[in-house]
Amino acid sequence: MFNEPHPDEVRIISKRFGLPNSASIDTYLAHEGYVALMKAIEMSPEQIIDELKLSNLRGRGGAGFPTGLKWSFIPRDNPKPKYVVVNADESEPGTCKDRLLIQNDPHQLIEGCIIAARTIGCKKGYIYIRGEYRYLIDIMDKALAEAYAHGYLGKNIKGSGLDFDLYTHTGAGAYECGEESALLESLEGKRGVPRIRPPFPAVSGLYASPTVLNNVETFCTVPAVLRMGGQAYADIGTPKNGGTRMLCVSGHVNRPGVYEVPLGFPMQKMIYETCGGILNGKKLKGVIPGGSSSPVLKADECDFPMDYDNYARMKTMAGSGGMMVMDEDTDIVKVALRTMRFYAHESCGWCIPCREGTSWLRKILTRMDEGTGRRADIDLIHELAKNMLGRTFCPLGDAAAMPTIGFIEKFREEFEARLRETTMLATTPDQLISIN
Amino acid sequence: MSLTFTPETEKILQDIWSRYPEGRKRSAVIPMLMYAQDQLGVVTSELVAEVAKRCEVSPLQVEEVVGYYSMLNKKRMGKHHVQVCTNIACLLMGGEALWHHATKRLGIGHKEVTADGLISLEEVECAGACSWAPCVVDGYEYHHHVTIEKLDQLIDSIQKVH
Ligand SMILES: Cc1cc2nc3c(=O)[nH]c(=O)nc-3n(C[C@H](O)[C@H](O)[C@H](O)COP(=O)(O)O)c2cc1C
Ligand code: SF4
Ligand code: FES
DSSP states (O other), rough: OOOOOOOOOSSSSSTTTSSTTTHHHHHHTTTTTTHHHHHHHHHHHHHHHHHHHEEEEEEOSSSSBBHHHHHHTTTOOOOOEEEEEEEOOOOOOTOOOOHHHHHHHHHHHHHHHHHHHHHTOEEEEEEEEEEHHHHHHHHHHHHHHHHHTTTBBBBGGGGGOOOOOEEEEEEOSSSGGSSSHHHHHTTTTTTOOOOOSOOOTTTTTTSSSSSEEEEEHHHHHHHHHHHHHHHHHHSSSSSBSSSEEEEEEEEEEESSSSEEEETTEHHHHIIITTTOOGGOOEEEEEEEOTTSSSOOEEGGGGOOOEHHHHHHTTTSOOSSSEEEEETTTHHHHHHHHHHHHHHHHOOOOOHHHHHHHHHHHHHHHHHHHHHHHHHHHHHHHHHHHHOOOOTTSHHHHHHHHHHHHHHHHHHHHHHHHHHHHHHHHHOOHHHHHHHO | OOOOHHHHHHHHHHHHHTTTTTOGGGGGGHHHHHHHHHHHHSOOOOHHHHHHHHTTTTTTHHHHHOOOOTOOSSSSOOOOOEEEOOSSSHHHHTTTHHHHHHHHHOOOOOTOOOTTTEEEEEESOOOOOOGGSEEEEETTTTOOOOHHHHHHHHHHHHHHHO
16 A cells, blocks of 8 residues: 655655554664653653754644744743643545544654644644544554553653653544644534634643644654754755645655655655656646645646645645646546535535635536536636635635635636547537638 | 434443533433434434433524534535545555445445445545555444455445345
């Protein structure tokens, strides 16, 4: 199932993936496991945060927020209990990396969580894993039991005086629960409806208490940062974009897979060298670069160093690292429709622009795809999507609108061609005669 | 009718309950429903009442949750719940053809069950297997790089065992 390591990769958080019994604590301990934690125990919380800031580690869940800064927002004098929450909801279409991190190296995630707990002074943490990943929950539960048995979890961790309990928590199928405030609602046993922010989770998160919430990959990177030192980690990437990232490449390439590469790795090289080029020698049409929420790039735009800032310069997003590659035969109207069907299905229905917008867009895109679209529909899709931007309660609304706008602006001719085709089909012989 | 869980399920439910702080037992609602549903095959009103009692919330609060999450089913699904992903990465690799093939072969649609109760189908959103697309999930078991032949083999093997 998993791709072979590729020489272009820089394997920091995936370096243990190929080892025998890579998920076991023995393998972990034999390969630098829990070394960073022992270091963290000797460090002050401020020192840990300083290393993270120095590392330029940015969140790997989607928004790319600097992790050190996020952790520094936790009010340390707040008397309330504090929490660590792992976002393992992984449901942004195109994304399949957190799965590998948990499956192959669950202790790395546990170590990252304990370091977070040490930093903010917290006693309890939860790993929120999407319900479909039951086999990963089983792997994680087993790893947690091993960590308890070895004294890395529970009371007085390795004689440090630190107490920390960590548990898995299963989701039950809802994309929206990947959004941090909806995830917290879900973790409290409610529907995944987002919360008004501010306050942000750092101040008022789980049970209205200060909470550090990060993506799986982000937590997994923390031990490496402390082990290597923040500066050494930062040096791997580009300025302000520290380290490596797990890129999930899917679609029409010869070697799809999840590859750990330095930030700033060239997209062209990724597609044509690391992934072995386009399937069947076809030409590239475009790439959805960072999960389904990120606006599409045309073939001639797919040549830039992949770091957060350059994705932004290309008017798209690094997002979740899910890169979907489309060959010249790809039907963009179909892809746009499938994308919108997803958002319409996953909209939690709380606010009108998102609920109505996604369902209208789905309807219009369906008739485009089925060949009963009208000329005005292309502009209508564009306008409807633009009107959703910034008008919704949580970022899901934008996540639905942005890729739609991208499809129309970048591939308008495909939508027009679909209309021409259908007009041809709708033309009866009689009409043809009268045209002549 | 009172609910009885198998000792394994009962153990998991109690373990789940113990994970959350005092006064925060509502957090256990979703995990308890998920693991209990695995045993019962469906979320019944007895289960709703039982979870509500254990988590110190009202049955209505549990019902609300059941209605929201796509993996909690009030309608009994098949012994094998076969989920076909047709989201973008799978769509690019033939996921839609798999879905159509499955519905045709079994004569059932989205969230429907075969007459013998053996298999149900669901067209699902991205299952987190995009780099190994297209993917089909049988219960909690992932199948990657699925072709029409492989899907047929999977259905054959389910039908043969029962
Ligand atoms: C609709 C929606 C879905 C999201 N899904 C996920 C997800 O599955 N996993 C994830 O880590 N972050 C997801 N995010 C981003 C989270 O809200 C949050 O920013 C992230 O988990 C923070 O972690 P990080 O700072 O380590 O990136 C989602 C955001 C939105 C708006
Ligand atoms: S934007 Fe969509 S998903 Fe977010 S709160 Fe509004 S309706 Fe719900
Ligand atoms: S799109 Fe099918 S698994 Fe991601």
